[in-house]
Amino acid sequence: MSGSSNFQSNSKIVNWIEYRLPVFSFMDAQLNQYPTPKNLNYFWNFGSLAGIVLVIMIVSGITLAMHYAPTEAEAFTSVERIMRDVNFGWLIRYIHVNGASMFFIVVFIHMFRGLYYGSYKAPREILWIIGVFILLAMMATAFMGYVLPWGQMSFWGATVITNLFSAIPLVGESIVQLLWGGFVVGEPTLKRFFALHYLLPFVIVGLVFMHLWALHMHHSNNPTGVDIKDEKQDTIPFHPYYTIKDMYGLGVLLLIFAFFVFFAPNYFGHPDNYIQANALVTPAHIVPEWYFLPFYAILRAFTNDYVIYSWFLQWFMSAKLAGVIAMFASILVLLLLPWLDRSRVRSAKYRPVYKLFFWLFVIDCLILGWVGGQPAEGTLVLIGQISTTWYFAHLLVFIPIIGILERPKPLPDSIAASVMGSHAPQAAE
Amino acid sequence: MKTIKTLSAAALAIGVMGGVMIGGNAQAAVGGPKPPSLDWSFNGIFGTYDRAALQRGFQVFKTVCASCHSMNLMAFRNLEALGYNEDEVKAIAAEYEVQAGPNDDGDMFMRPATPADHWPAPFANDKIAAISNGGAIPPDLSLINKARASGGDSAIRASLLQPGGFPLGADYIHGLLAGYKEEAPADFSLPAGKYYNEYYPGHAIAMAPPLYPDGVEYADGTQASVDQQAHDVAVFLNWVSEPELEQRKNLGIKVMLFLLVLTAMLYALKRKIWANVH
Numbered sequence: 001m002s003g004s005s006n007f008q009s010n011s012k013i014v015n016w017i018e019y020r021l022p023v024f025s026f027m028d029a030q031l032n033q034y035p036t037p038k039n040l041n042y043f044w045n046f047g048s049l050a051g052i053v054l055v056i057m058i059v060s061g062i063t064l065a066m067h068y069a070p071t072e073a074e075a076f077t078s079v080e081r082i083m084r085d086v087n088f089g090w091l092i093r094y095i096h097v098n099g100a101s102m103f104f105i106v107v108f109i110h111m112f113r114g115l116y117y118g119s120y121k122a123p124r125e126i127l128w129i130i131g132v133f134i135l136l137a138m139m140a141t142a143f144m145g146y147v148l149p150w151g152q153m154s155f156w157g158a159t160v161i162t163n164l165f166s167a168i169p170l171v172g173e174s175i176v177q178l179l180w181g182g183f184v185v186g187e188p189t190l191k192r193f194f195a196l197h198y199l200l201p202f203v204i205v206g207l208v209f210m211h212l213w214a215l216h217m218h219h220s221n222n223p224t225g226v227d228i229k230d231e232k233q234d235t236i237p238f239h240p241y242y243t244i245k246d247m248y249g250l251g252v253l254l255l256i257f258a259f260f261v262f263f264a265p266n267y268f269g270h271p272d273n274y275i276q277a278n279a280l281v282t283p284a285h286i287v288p289e290w291y292f293l294p295f296y297a298i299l300r301a302f303t304n305d306y307v308i309y310s311w312f313l314q315w316f317m318s319a320k321l322a323g324v325i326a327m328f329a330s331i332l333v334l335l336l337l338p339w340l341d342r343s344r345v346r347s348a349k350y351r352p353v354y355k356l357f358f359w360l361f362v363i364d365c366l367i368l369g370w371v372g373g374q375p376a377e378g379t380l381v382l383i384g385q386i387s388t389t390w391y392f393a394h395l396l397v398f399i400p401i402i403g404i405l406e407r408p409k410p411l412p413d414s415i416a417a418s419v420m421g422s423h424a425p426q427a428a429e
Numbered sequence: 430m431k432t433i434k435t436l437s438a439a440a441l442a443i444g445v446m447g448g449v450m451i452g453g454n455a456q457a458a459v460g461g462p463k464p465p466s467l468d469w470s471f472n473g474i475f476g477t478y479d480r481a482a483l484q485r486g487f488q489v490f491k492t493v494c495a496s497c498h499s500m501n502l503m504a505f506r507n508l509e510a511l512g513y514n515e516d517e518v519k520a521i522a523a524e525y526e527v528q529a530g531p532n533d534d535g536d537m538f539m540r541p542a543t544p545a546d547h548w549p550a551p552f553a554n555d556k557i558a559a560i561s562n563g564g565a566i567p568p569d570l571s572l573i574n575k576a577r578a579s580g581g582d583s584a585i586r587a588s589l590l591q592p593g594g595f596p597l598g599a600d601y602i603h604g605l606l607a608g609y610k611e612e613a614p615a616d617f618s619l620p621a622g623k624y625y626n627e628y629y630p631g632h633a634i635a636m637a638p639p640l641y642p643d644g645v646e647y648a649d650g651t652q653a654s655v656d657q658q659a660h661d662v663a664v665f666l667n668w669v670s671e672p673e674l675e676q677r678k679n680l681g682i683k684v685m686l687f688l689l690v691l692t693a694m695l696y697a698l699k700r701k702i703w704a705n706v707h
Contacts, residue, residue, distance in 0.1 A: 038706055080502050080572070083673065090673040091680070240702050248699045251692030258688055262681025263474050266578060271598070274576040274670075275568075284630075 005029035030216055035235035036242050037222035039419050043117075044220065045249035046110035051208060052250060053103045058201050060096040061145075068148065070194035072187045075150035076276040094265040095257075100142050101268040102257050104291035107135065116358055118346030119221040125338040127214035132334045134207045139292070139331075141200040144193040146289055151273030156286045158193070159185045164299070167321035184279070224418045225346025226411055234415035285375055293372030294365050299327040300376050301388035308389060326388065333395050340395060342403030350409040354402050357394060364390045464604025464628045466597075467660070471667060474682060477675050478668050480512040485647050486665025487511055489658050492645050494570060497562060497636075499550035502571035503669050506544040510672060511665075518544050525549050563622050565635035574598030574663070574670035598670065599663040604628040606659035609638040 007025035009015055018024050067086050069078040082089035111131070114120055120128035147158045162179045166172040181188025219228060219235075228234045236242075260267055268290060272283045288296050302309050302323030313322045348355040364387050371384040412418035470479045487508070490500070505522040509515065522542040527549050530537035542549065552558035558566045568576075578598045608627035613619040623633040640658045647653050668674070 077502070084502065084507075090677060094677075236706055241706065244695065244699045244702050248692065248695040251688060251695045255685065255688045255692060258681065258684050262677055262684060265677070266575065271576050271578040274572040274578075 005033055032237065032239045034216065034238035035219065035228070035231050036238050037220055037228060037234060037415050038236045038241075039222050039224065039415050040220060040242070040245075041223055042245075042249065043109070043113040044222075045246055046106050046113060048246040049106045049249060049253050050103065050110055053099060053106055053253075054201070054204060054208065057096065057099045057103060058205075060092050060099060061198075061201065063092050064096055065198060068194075070148065070191050072150070072190060072277075075148060075190060079149045091261070094261045098257065098260045098265060098268060100145065100289070101260070101291065102253070103138065104142070106253070107138065108291075111135070112362060114221075115361075116348045116355075117221055117223060118225050118341070118343075118348070120338045121341065121344075121346050122338065123218050124214070124221065127211060127218075128338060129335055130207055130211045130214060132331065134204055134211060136331060137200055137204045137207060141197060141204065142289065142291065144197040144200075147190065147193045148197060149273060150190065150277045152275045152277055152281070152283050153270045153273040153286070155185060155277035155279070156283055157288055158189065160286055161288070162189075164320075164324045164327075167318060167324045169317075169321070221346060222415055223347060223349060224412055224415055225350070226413075226415055226418070229414045230416070287373055290369070290373070293370075294368035295327050295330060295372070297368040297372035297384045298330050298388045298391065299323040300372070301381075301385045302326060303381065303385075306385045306388075308385075326392075330391060333392070337395065337399070340403075341399050343406060343408065345408040345411065350411055351402075351406055352409065353406045354399075357398050357402060360390075361394045364394065462628060464600045464608065466600050467603060469599055469664070469667070471599075471664070471674055474678055476678055479664065481649060481651075482661050482664040483511045483668055484513075485649065485651060485657075486661035486663070486668075488648060489640070489645055489662040490570070490665055493639050493658075494662065495548075496551055497558075497567040499552070499567075499569045500548040500571055500669065501550060501569050503548045504544070505542060505546055505548070507672060510668070515544075522546060563635055567636070570666055570669065572670050574602060574667045576670075577601045599667045601628065602666055603659045603663040605634075606640055606662065607656050 005025040005028040007018075007028040009018065009024065014024055064082060067078065067082045067089065069075060079093070082093050084090075086092075114128065114131070143157075143161060147154045162176055162185065165175045165179065168175060177183065179189070179192075180186070181192055270287065270289075287293070300323065302319045304310060304314070304319050306319070309319055309322050317325075343351060343354065345351055348358050367383065367387045368391065371380055371387060374380050376384070469476070470482070471477060505518055508518050508521060513521065522544050525542040525546075525548075526539045527542045527546050528537055529540045532538055552561065555566050575598055578601075605626060605628050608629075610625045610627060613625035613632070617625065617632065619625055620633055623635055624637055625632055626634045640655045642655055643653050644655075645653050645658060651657060671677075
């Protein structure tokens with residue numbers, strides 16, 4: 001890892017430890033003196049926010065696990081016991097429930113930040129790829145966590161999503177039975193989901209450390225996308241500058257977080273999940289949690305009359321399988337992004353065409369999220385199919401073409417130069 | 430200026446992502462026309478329960494609803510939150526019998542309930558409940574207000590605009606109980622054994638109109654109109670769904686004030702520390 005430390009201590013104990021395990025100089029180099037571009041805007045807060053929300057989720061989750069019973073008979077009532085009889089159990093549960101939504105909001109903004117400023121480009125490809133794996137692990141964790149309260153949406157969401165795997169030829173049915181631990185969603189499903197829901201967050205912690213390791217190799221990207229050229233001119237030490245900035249950002253996030261926990265705790269939830277799971281009654285509309293809606297829309301876009309499917313894919317697979325593959329591909333394709341984007345310029349600030357398409361992509365993702373929450377009827381199906389086509393076209397077609405054809409604006413000579421420039425009177429953006 | 434611009438962009442992003450996507454969630458749970466939106470005392474960030482309404486609502490529940498609906502998550506001891514003292518709760522519990530045992534002879538037996546017991550269910554199991562109610566199982570009422578929270582379209586979005594959690598379950602319960610029509614509209618074919626209700630999804634509900642004018646005689650002398658009873662029992666059912674509501678909102682205000690001051694101080698500190706960068 002790059003970054004050096006001129007760490008010195010007068011404490012004998014510190015020096016004794018330092019000689020054997022250089023933990024103090026390591027922390028000093030990585031958290032204190034760590035050189036950080038001086039021009040980071042507030043969108044660079046979301047990485048540290050995501051880390052803090054992860055810790056909040058783990059602490060509140062472990063506390064909930066002390067009271068939760070992963071059995072068909074008791075899961076629902078044990079959650080309600082937490083709400084009613086455990087001291088401040090309602091607070092712990094509402095923190096955990098809303099924390100999941102906060103986590104995804106923060107991480108989605110973090111990812112769009114990366115897309116806008118080209119943070120995935122060389123030499124940060126692995127940093128980005130680890131990030132995509134973190135998102136996948138988060139989604140698996142969130143999905144299994146939503147099953148645990150054993151409400152109607154828990155049960156039927158689990159049924160619908162696990163059934164998707166049955167579309168895989170030959171081994172599909174076996175995979176579904178393995179996920180269920182039987183022939184229906186039931187107690188074995190609940191128990192293995194609970195075990196994995198407890199395990200995966202620690203996998204995420206491990207991935208986060210690798211994410212940070214990769215980050216600290218080449219340091220943060222910045223709004224200009226220009227490399228650090230002169231550490232003295234371009235960077236400032238992480239502490240106190242970014243510690244205080246991150247603390248302030250955390251304050252803002254906690255205000256929003258607390259608002260939902262205390263005044264609208266079920267805003268992100270679904271009323272049906274306050275009805276105990278019942279295999280004999282199917283809810284009118286089965287909808288996943290909001291953060292899955294864009295992906296759910298992609299899944300449902302694949303019907304027999306979807307042009308992309310009927311024109312080509314139908315010769316190879318069922319519409320259901322195509323939808324499942326597309327849903328997973330919508331995230332996996334992000335792994336290729338560093339190589340799909342041919343432009344050497346990172347920041348969209350200097351890429352007028354890419355900038356326009358970036359915002360169209362954001363709108364497209366929001367439309368997908370909206371469609372995902374609606375019943376699949378009428379024109380909504382068509383809107384979902386158009387947005388799905390746009391999603392993949394953006395990543396697989398537009399980005400490579402724009403990267404080759406676009407003429408970027410001139411880049412500033414250095415981070416320091418861009419900062420000085422922005423302070424010139426009436427400087428145009 | 431740049432700070433404000435980026436911050437507002439972040440806020441916008443959060444708002445748009447949250448609002449738009451949840452809009453989808455709320456929409457998907459639509460059923461029937463929107464019940465009238467009442468000005469509940471527990472609405473808003475300072476909301477509290479009206480103890481008199483809670484006690485009246487409990488009276489309606491006990492005399493009307495409880496004959497068919499269970500209330501499995503409520504213990505007698507919880508009733509102290511309605512303003513009853515310990516002895517009153519003991520007396521209420523003693524009116525009911527719960528199964529206990531086995532005794533030393535290995536037999537189950539009935540004994541008077543104590544405050545520690547949960548509210549006894551009217552039917553031993555779902556099968557008996559269904560047979561006794563024309564095939565429809567009366568749902569447990571412990572969480573009914575939360576489980577019916579979006580009784581109207583885009584209701585959850587509206588509730589965010591008037592920051593009050595979601596009181597809309599209460600609107601739905603009140604609307605449903607006061608929303609029976611003696612006769613279905615001419616163009617509506619009502620199945621046999623069903624009743625026409627304005628706000629029930631699909632309008633044909635298996636529950637007979639439960640409330641009648643002066644169907645209960647309120648201990649506090651309030652005139653027991655159907656609307657009054659529906660209102661009171663909706664308040665009571667909201668309390669059973671969200672017994673923590675008052676504590677939650679009260680603590681929430683303190684937490685928000687603390688965070689506001691803390692965040693303002695952190696911002697000032699950030700400005701000071703960054704003053705000579707650039």
